Amino acid sequence: MRAGGRWLAPPELWSRRRLAGEATVALLLALLAVGLGQALGASVPAEAVAIAGLSLMRRRLPATVLAVTAALTPVGNGFLPLMMAAGWSAGRRITGAGRAVAAFAGAYALCVTVSLVDTWSPSTALTLVLLTTLYFLAVAVVPGLASRYWTQRRTLLHTLQERNSQLLRERAMVAGQARLRERQRIAQDMHDSLGHRLALISVHTGALEVDRELTPRQREVVGVLREASVTAMHELREVVGILRDGVEAPAPASVDESGRAARGTAGIAALVDAARAAGNAVELKYSGEARPLAAAADHAAYRIVQEALTNAYKHAPGAPITVDLRYEPDSFVVEIVNGAASEVIGHVVSGGQGLTGLHERARLVGGMVHAGPVPGGGFRVAGVLPYGIGEASPFVDPVDDFRRQPAKTLYGDGVSVMDRTVSEREWAMGGRDGNSRFSGVAMGCGIALGVVMLLGIAVLVGVFFLVGSLDKGMIEPSEYQAIKVGTAEKTVRDQLPSGDTIATEGLDGKGPTEPAGSRCLVLMSSEIGESLDTEPVFRFCFKDGKLVEKKSYEVRR
CATH class of the missing domain: 3.30.1450.10 (Beta-lactamase Inhibitory Protein; Chain:B, domain 1)
Structure with missing residues (x-):
């Protein structure tokens, strides 16, 4: 039974729902045949069984079913609905225009031959051929042409969809390579220029620190300078690594082997401890199951906390600060809220670029940052960062030159299909010009109108001959x-x-x-x-x- 079902199915995979639908269509065609037979007083049960069997095979053997149905239609009135279904399937599934024309021509020849043999009369042969031609055009050729146009239209849309998806992927690859080359160039420039200068500062300050002629106060200042240069070199190394490779060395603890603070979510606790040591009331909260972030996003989280704490020191000294780190199912959320200032402070010198830089940093990794006052006084800075790379983030809405078409494969075993209907894709791919939207539909309507006009002319000619022949009988x-x-x-x-x-x-x-x-x-x-x-x-x-x-x-x- 399973082997027979697999043989009846066309080359593409059928689901159980599709199999049930085909069985229902076969049953309906058989019931229509029985109803037509009873209405015409010639009900044949074997005819209904044959119709059901041919209906199940019309997708696997479209040309054969079309020919057999065309041969049986003149001797069985119940084959009329099956003829329309067979014409539709043959027009859609026979590959190649030449093969389709040959299949329909052969079916037409069989239909005419059987009709002449069944009711042979030299005087009525021409009229019979004309009526059979009109019948075949109406119930087989017109459904076949409509099915073939619809199938070709859908195939064209699928091809364009796949091509656009490929172009999107290629564009993303080219953009990624361009970004990588630019990042590598910037990293090389920073390493060659700033790294050299910082190394010189570190060497000279190290030499000054052991100079015996310096006073203890001077040695202390030189030590601070040397430590600052070493820390700056460490941070530069991290930034260069992120720019060059997009990754940085993992930091399991908040402090590395040299005693310098780690730059990332692992270093946020050290920032909070430093703020507490400076006399600020800072509370650190964690929630959710910890998950690793991409290197750039991890560094952005650290910078968001660092900038928010700096702003709190400047604009609301002495106010309580809350740092909340939340690992949500789809993103990492960092939120810093400080209370209102306990006293009025004067003008604070600020470059005005801190929050702007945070917005840009978050955008580059596929996240976003919100900053603003909170009810009752105070200020809030919140960042939402993705766990993965920025290109896969749901928070950034990049411009799509292909009118936001999903880059999905259409068919195949185990791959996703398009999530839009054919009509919706026609409208979406029609372009901004209204004329181009309707060009495909107008072409299809023109073909259908031409077929209908030809069929109408043939019907008028047939009616003319039929009326003329009635005078003879x-x-x-x-x-x-x-x-x-x-x-x-x-x-x-x-x-x-x-x-x-x-x-x-x-x-x-x-x-x-x-x-x-x-x-x-x-x-x-x-x-x-x-x-x-x-x-x-x-x-x-x-x-x-x-x-x-x-x-x-x-x-x-």
Whole structure:
């Protein structure tokens, strides 16, 4: 059973929902066949079973099912719905325009051949071929063309989507390489210039510190300078490492082996301790499960706390400060809140670039910073930083030159699909020009309109021929009454139409028993029968060159 299901499925993978849908369609087509058969008085259970089986195979064998259905449709009225479904599947799934044309041409030839064999009459062959052509165009060709256009349109959209996704990925790679080269250049310049100068300062201050001619106070000042230069060199090394590689050495403790404070979330505790040692009331809080941050984001968190504490010292000396570090499921949140100043302070010298630099630093790593007063007095600085790299962050909304199309693969086993419908992608990919949005839709409507016009012309021609052929097989009741039994056959036939029309097919042999050895002509009446299932007819039987009998009765089609 499973092997049969896998064989029936087309090359793409089917889900259980799709399998249930195909089974439901097959059942509905079978029920429609039974209903049409009962309405026409020719219900055949085997026909419904065949329709259900062909419906299940129409996706796996579209050309074969189309040909078989076209051959069976003239002899079974219940195959009409299946013919439309087979035409739709064949138009969509037969690859190559040449193969599709060959498949539909072969199916058309089978349909016409079976129709001629089933009701062969030299006088009605042309009319039968015309009606069969109109029938095949309406129920097979039009659904096939519509399905083929829809499929090609969707394939084009998928191709454009994949191409745009590839361009987005390539653009991100190029931008990343450009950033890396620029960062490496900046890091090299900083290392070559500032590193050399700081090394000279450290060497000279170290030499001065052991000079015997210096007083203790001078040695203390020189020691401070030397320690400052060493710390600056350490910080420069960290910054250069981040710029060059985007990573820095892990700092498991707040102080490294040389006694210098670590720069990152591990060094925030040291900043708080230093603030307490300076006489400030600072409280440090942790919440959530600790998670590692990217090097740049980790450094940004340290700088946010450092700048916020510096601002609190300047603008609200003596006010209590709270540093809150929260490890949220999707981001790291650092929040520094200080109370209102206990006394009015004068003008504070400030460069005005601290908070601006924090905003820029957070933006570069994919995060954001908010700073502002809090109700009741005080100030609050809060930063939200991602755990991963900035490009994957949900907080930054970069400009998308491709109108924000998701870079997702469309189909395949185990990959995601597009999260927008075909219509939505048509509107999104239509561009800003309104004319280009409707160009694809207008082209499809033009093709559909052309097909409908051709089909309408064919229907008008068919109706013209059909109306003309009715005159060959229909008489008025008054004409029937005027003809007398015993009149010469030639005289009667000259007064009556020939009856060579497709409209009279199937009327022979359904009335009363014909006289032995006679030849009969059956014509339709211009009047309507008592019910829709019956047809009033007139029969004229000839024998030995004379009209020997005429009958008026109703037959069931």
